[in-house]
């Protein structure tokens with residue numbers, strides 16, 4: 692599909708989704724908390740991440756505090772996020788590195804973020820968008836699925852989707868894309884049983900127009 696067409700499509704999609712959903716990205720934009728929260732969010736649902744993060748940050752909220760916290764206590768606090776044995780050790784190690792090597796400042800650099808243990812492309816991009824308000828495209832299961840359904844990309848993996856979206860989507864639309872697509876994916880364009888009947892973008896959806 693031509694870049695010009697994709698540019699018009701994404702302009703329409705963002706406009707329609709902004710009419711449906713509020714912009715949540717600056718609710719808590721502390722880069723360290725965004726980083727830890729995103730690690731906790733891996734392979735769990737948003738409500739579990741919210742509960743685990745709230746409990747954790749009530750007790751320990753700085754790199755130094757988490758780095759020196761007993762791992763057993765961290766496990767109890769973040770238990771709701773699942774895989775808590777692994778995640779407790781991961782957030783402790785990440786916090787130690789941020790404290791000792793970065794003077795408590797999370798790097799706003801994609802490559803350095805990727806070097807942190809347990810930080811992949813999605814997490815690094817989340818920190819850039821939600822912690823530093825920089826143009827990046829975190830691709831989770833919602834962004835990957837929706838982008839393919841609509842026809843913005845034709846890809847097999849989230850990493851491929853990210854690369855393709857970066858190529859075809861004008862930068863001015865990168866920042867809100869993840870937040871809007873996540874809300875859209877949770878409420879309308881669900882993995883199973885997408886609610887086409889209330890979808891605001893049926894006329895440009897490749898998947899819908901093939902049914």
Ligand code: SF4
Nearest residue numbers: 880885887890896899
């Ligand atoms: S028409 Fe259906 S598949 Fe297409 S974006 Fe809307 S809900 Fe998703």
